Amino acid sequence: MISIDANSQSAAAHARRGGELLAAGDAPGAEAAFQLALQSDPDHVFALANLAWMREREGLPEAAESYYLRALAQSPDDVHLLQNLGALLMQLRRPVEAERIDRRVLALAPDLPSAWSNLGALLAALQRETQAERCYRHAIALDDSYLNARYNLSYLLLRQGRFPEGWRMLEARPQPTAFGAYFRFPRWQGESLAGKSVLICPEAGMGDMLLLCRYASVLRQRGASRVSILCHAPLKTLLQTLRDIDGVIAIGEAVPDDGWDCWVPVLSLPGLSGTTLETIPCSTAYLRAQTPAVQDWAARLPPARLRVGLAWKGNAQFENDDARSLAALDALAPLGAVEGAQFVSLQKGAGEDETCAALPLVAGGAALADMADTAALIANLDLVISVDTAVAHLAGALGKPCWLLLPDYLPDWRWLAGRLDSPWYPAMRLFRQPSIGGWQPLIGQVADALAREAAEKAVRTDRPG
Structure with missing residues (x-):
């Protein structure tokens, strides 16, 4: 034994x-x-x-x-x-x-x-x-x-x-250390940028880059002579439309270890720029869809009185994704009862193949190669309805009306507390999940609002002259 x-x-x-x-x-x-x-x-x-x-x-x-x-x-x-x-x-x-x-x-x-x-x-x-x-x-x-x-x-x-x-x-957040170890030029700490060149570096997801790439113009206003961005590959073509940008490099491409005066992680830009709630750099649209792609999508979409883009899932790896994303497209079924609305899928990746009998969709996801393609499709829409994912930030950056669906549990700081608008995106409207009841009552509110929007659009369209 x-x-x-x-x-x-x-x-x-x-x-x-x-x-x-x-x-x-x-x-x-x-x-x-x-x-x-x-x-x-x-x-x-x-x-x-x-x-x-x-x-x-x-x-x-x-x-x-x-x-x-x-x-x-x-x-x-x-x-x-x-x-x-x-x-x-x-x-x-x-x-x-x-x-x-x-x-x-x-x-x-x-x-x-x-x-x-x-x-x-x-x-x-x-x-x-x-x-x-x-x-x-x-x-x-x-x-x-x-x-x-x-x-x-x-x-x-x-x-x-x-x-x-x-x-x-x-600034206490977990930050990428590879840039500081690789580049042979220092990190910007807020000192004068007069005559200097700056490389903006990515952190976290594409939404943050879409939200904060606007600070390229702020760096120019502070005297920077040249501003470049290192970004997620699907953003490269889109970010080339950004005003005050000199160069865009995609992650995975060769990046010189020298050639700029300083680099800065994108999430540090608001703090280093002294941004307050009242001084958020805000314009109706700071990114643009490219005309040939916009025209290509215009030819593909069937005629409709009110075109509405939908995005219902984010990246499943995000820490709060189970709260911010909808379990399935079926959750949006009440929107299908809105007369005159045509729905277009902006979903790419997770959820892209989902269908809902009560909510027929014009498929978009499979044909979207990158965010520039998504921007061109959004340019042909009247409205985007999205959960808190990069699509919402893209619509906001394009100046497209966007209705953002927010969870009650841990909504992101970017949307502030208790507001139904966003100082970051003038064309955005926030719909907040109630503390009890889940998504169903919120989506009911969205359906009612969309019915009013469709009715108003019908009146405007049918009005003579």
Whole structure:
């Protein structure tokens, strides 16, 4: 018979090997090692905790929760395990349980900055923003260098329109380090640009670049002699229509490591430019669709009194995509009852092939090679209705009327709090999901508004002279 001590030693060895394999990037090997550890000791906390983390990364939150609970049964006061479980429960939209876990962590470790920041993030998601801000500021008071609390606080401040401090806090965000390591010229820190050349570099998704590429004109106004942009490949052709831009380079193309005076990450531009809520650089349209492509789409689309573009899904990798995207095109079925409206799909990638019998669509997605193609299609529309994805930013940058559908849970800071308009995009109207009821009541409001729009368009079209 194998002794308990021998089993423990075997479990420890397997678990240690699993940790080494996981650190080396060998997930299958790590999985096998951790399972061997559990065969020897079903209650091995290190193996259970790592398997929980792995299940989270695999998109299996229920399995992850089960492993966390097994580990906590053996180590109920493990702060790290409790924090992970609290974050998972928040992801699963179980805020009452998540708050109970987060407050238990604070009881065990009241001077832990991450515990205060995590509770703040939960309270902010529940729109208890005053309490959330106190949590963030307490975390920063405990450790002024704790970046997560500063980054979390930036979202809250920016959503409230408190831009000056919000931009400063936003500098705590995870930032790309490759540019600074690669370029042989410095990052712009806000100093004079008189006679200098600047390269704007991308961060995050295409929406941010579409929103903030307008700052090329601001850099020119500050004296820059040359402004170039490095961008996502699908944006290259479109961004060449940007006023005050000298060059556009797509990610994946050869980028010289010299030739500019400074570079700047795109999300730093508003703060370095001193942008306040009142001084957002705003014009009706700062990007243009190219005429040949616009004419090509005009020839493809059937005649219609009111053409409406639809985008109902964003990038599934986005942290809040399950809240901001619609589960399926069927959710927009009530729009199909609006007389005189023709619907055109702007969906590319996820959801592109979806159909809805109550909402016949003119297909667009398969023919859209890049954002310049999408811009040309949008130019032929009267209105765009979109969830919070790059299509909405594109419509806004083109000056096309856009109705943006926003979730109640963690709406992005770019749309501010409580507003039904956007100071970033004059032609945009915001529709906000109610705190209860999900998307259905909001889409009912959109359908009513669209019916009024179609009726008004019919009157304008039929009016003599």
